[in-house]
Structure formats: structure tokens, C-alpha cells
Amino acid sequence: MTGDAGNRKTERPAVCTDEDTAAADRKYMREALRQAGKAYALGEVPIGCVVVDNATGRIVGRGYNRRNTDKTTVSHAEITAIKKASKRLGDWRLEGCTIYITLEPCPMCAGAIVQARIDRCVYAAPSDKAGCAGTVLNLLRQPGFNHMVEITYGVSEDESKALLQRFFKELRVTLKREKE
Numbered sequence: 001m002t003g004d005a006g007n008r009k010t011e012r013p014a015v016c017t018d019e020d021t022a023a024a025d026r027k028y029m030r031e032a033l034r035q036a037g038k039a040y041a042l043g044e045v046p047i048g049c050v051v052v053d054n055a056t057g058r059i060v061g062r063g064y065n066r067r068n069t070d071k072t073t074v075s076h077a078e079i080t081a082i083k084k085a086s087k088r089l090g091d092w093r094l095e096g097c098t099i100y101i102t103l104e105p106c107p108m109c110a111g112a113i114v115q116a117r118i119d120r121c122v123y124a125a126p127s128d129k130a131g132c133a134g135t136v137l138n139l140l141r142q143p144g145f146n147h148m149v150e151i152t153y154g155v156s157e158d159e160s161k162a163l164l165q166r167f168f169k170e171l172r173v174t175l176k177r178e179k180e
């Protein structure tokens with residue numbers, strides 16, 4: 001369950017260490033993958049997210065990508081999940097929370113994670129094009145910012161990648177058919 005640590009532009013932290021945490025991470029990532037499935041069903045790039053309150057172990061926010069459906073770039077899974085978690089907890093600060101995402105966060109979402117002061121970010125697959133948790137940039141651990149986020153990556157990476165690959169394969173077929 002380790003991501004490929006080679007060829008990275010920034011230093012990446014180790015994958016989860018203790019077994020209980022690893023099991024919990026897989027459990028919550030399954031729910032994030034279920035959310036990604038909702039995006040998939042809408043014909044959206046399948047990305048899902050959940051926010052967990054560490055004190056209770058409860059999921060306090062869920063979200064999935066709805067960018068095309070809502071016709072706005074801010075409808076990323078993470079933004080929706082963060083909004084819901086803040087509403088539920090009655091606070092814009094999400095200290096003591098962990099965010100689980102099926103794909104490494106983009107600059108906008110990484111920014112929101114830092115701004116919300118989320119303790120920890122767990123993601124499944126890296127994003128070579130927009131990843132801001134260590135792949136392109138690491139906004140979650142930027143020296144000088146007033147908050148740093150702990151990062152775990154590679155949890156259920158194969159499942160997330162398989163879903164994304166299926167989506168893009170089908171999209172290519174659809175686009176090809178439309179051309180014909």
C-alpha cells in the first residue's frame with residue numbers, strides 16, 4: 001500500500017505506521033471510494049472524500065466531484081465535504097479531523113485543508129497533474145504557513161486508480177464514438 005516514492009519533486013512522508021490506524025484508514029477510504037462511485041454514476045471524474053472527527057470516529061462530512069453537474073470548479077469532493085463538516089460541527093476550524101480523499105488534492109482543496117486546520121490528510125492515488133500534497137507541490141506542509149497537515153498516502157490506491165482508469169477509458173470510447 002505504499003505509493004511510489006521515487007521521482008518525486010518534494011520529499012514525501014512515510015505511509016501509515018501502526019496497524020489500527022492502517023485498518024481505520026482503509027475503512028474510511030472505502031467510504032470515500034463509495035462517494036467517488038456517486039461521481040462516476042453522474043459521469044463525473046470519480047473522486048470522493050470524507051471528513052472524520054477523530055474524537056468520535058464519526059464521518060462528519062461527505063463529498064464527491066460534481067464539477068460538471070454544478071458547472072463550477074469549486075464543486076470538488078473536498079470542498080463539499082469540508083463545508084458539510086463545518087456545518088455539522090458548527091465551526092470553520094476542523095482541528096481534530098482527518099480528511100480522506102481518493103485522489104491527491106489540487107491546489108484549491110489543499111488550500112482549504114490548510115485553512116480549515118485539518119490535522120491529517122489521507123489520500124489514495126497521487127495526481128501527477130495537480131497534486132499538492134507532495135507530487136507537484138506540497139501545500140500541506142509548506143514552511144511558513146501557520147498550519148501543517150500530516151499526510152498519509154497510498155491507502156486503497158489500486159481501487160482508486162482502477163475506478164479513475166475505468167472512467168477515462170469509457171470517456172475515450174464515448175468521445176471516439178461521438179467523432180464517428
Ligand SMILES: [Zn+2]
Pocket residue numbers: 076077078105106107108109110
Ligand atoms: Zn480540488
